[in-house]
Structures are given as structure tokens and as C-alpha cells.
Amino acid sequence: MARVNRMKFRRWQTLSKGRTLILDIVNIARKMPMAPLIREFDLQGIGQLRAQFRPRISWMVLFLKAYGIVSERNPILRQVYAPLPFPHIYTHPQNVALLTITRMVDGESRLYFARIHRPEERSLEELQKQYEEFRKAPIDQLRQFKRQDLLSSMPWLVRKVVWFLLTHLWPSKRAANMGTFGLSLSGFKGNRGAFHLGPNTTILGCELFPRKGRNRVILTFDHRILDGRPAADVLDDLQRAFANEITKELEGLIARASQTNK
Secondary structure (H helix, E strand, C coil), X not given: CHHHHHHHHXXXXXXXXXXXXXXXXXXXXXXXXXXXXXXXXXXXXXXXXXXCCCCCCCHHHHHHHHHHHHHHHCHXXXXXXXXXXXXXXXXXXXXXXXXXXXXXXXXXXXXXXXXXXXXXXXXXXXXXXXHHHHHHCCHXXXXXXXXXXXXXXXXHHHXXXXXXXXXXXCHHHHHHHHCCEEEEEEEECCEECCCCCCXXXXXXXXXXXXXXXXXXXXXXXXXXXXXXXXXHHHHHHHHXXXXXXXXXXXXXXXXXXXXXXX
């Protein structure tokens, strides 16, 4: 019996659709000169406001809208480097967020990537509803995830051609399909990362459960587009977005809920 178990453990396995998708994205990301910038945000006030509203707004959603606001007023965050037909920089006219979502599929923890267009124009409640849908709805009801599975099931050569066209020749399609910025977790259950891989010019990482409102934020950026000083300015602007727009919207939600409950 022990021999049979060892044979099963050593047997070859083909890559799942989930691992194939990650392999393709990593192959794109490793060609991008990415650099990380890490800062601890004091968001205790936001945390206190967040605790007063039900259903509670996820930290991921709060960072999604805040970074969308920052990206809207900083066009450089909507830029992407394109090497063909000659090296140039393309600026997309609108924000497209790419959220990393973890789902269990056939006993495997799998990453999917959810696109949300113009998050800065949507309410926190609307964004939270859409975020929960991506996290919990059946995969076969989520068109974006079904398309990712379909692409991952295609032969290697077909996938290579698709990724080449998106990353080299069609920067507008790249932004529309792969996002102008990425959003992921920088830490979970006491474990912290220091870098993010992805196909975006900037990838923002936040903690899902910050302690006492202090959130460790990682901004990973493409050095072909951004340098260290502008990246630091982006984090400054992100803090302002929390102090102004996000605070005001949370206060409005709380006030409206209080009026409804009277």
C-alpha cells in the first residue's frame, strides 16, 4: 500500500487552468522592470467609520475606490509601455481596475482577475456588492472568469499569440482586458509580502485585516513609466483620497443609515 501511495504521489500531472493562467501572467510580469514602494498608512479614523456601517465595506473596496480616484487625476497611472511598432507610451482614457480574487475550484485554490471599469465613479455600496459577487457567485455565472478559463484551456501557441498581441501591439485592448492598475493583498493572517507580480503599470497591495487601523501598503510600479519620487507622490495622494473623498462618503452612508433607522 505504501508503494502504491508513493507512486500516486510521484505521478505527472498536467497544469490546471488556474496554474496555466498564473504561468502566462508571470511570463508577462517577469519582463517588466518592477520596483516596490512600501508605506504604513494610519487609517484608524477610516476603520472607526467603517465599523459604524452595515453591511461593512471591505478594506479591498475602500482601497479600490481611493486608488481609482488617484488614478483618475494622475494620467500617468493609466499609462502602459508598448514596444511595437516602436517603443512608446499609451495612455488609456479611463480607469480599469484588476482585482485578484481567490476561489476554490475542484478542490484547488485558484486565482481569478476581476475587472471593474471606472471604480471612482461608483458608490462604495455598489463596489462592495460587485466585489462580493466576484467572491461568491458560481464561476459559470461570471463571464470574466469563464473567459479566463477558456483562454487557459487553449493550446500554448494560441495563448502565446493572444498575449503577444495584447502586450505588444494593442495597448488599448491590453488596458481594457488586463486593467490599468492591479489590486491585491499585501498580507494575510500575519504573513506579509514585499512585491507583486502582474501585467499592470502599478499594482497596489493592502492588508485585509489591518491592526488598529494601520495598513501596510505596497505599491509595485513599472520603472519604465514611474520613478521613485512620482510613486511616493502617488501614495501621498492616496492618503489624501482617504482623508477626503472616502471619509466623506463613509460619513454620508452612516448619516443616511441613521435617518433610515429613525
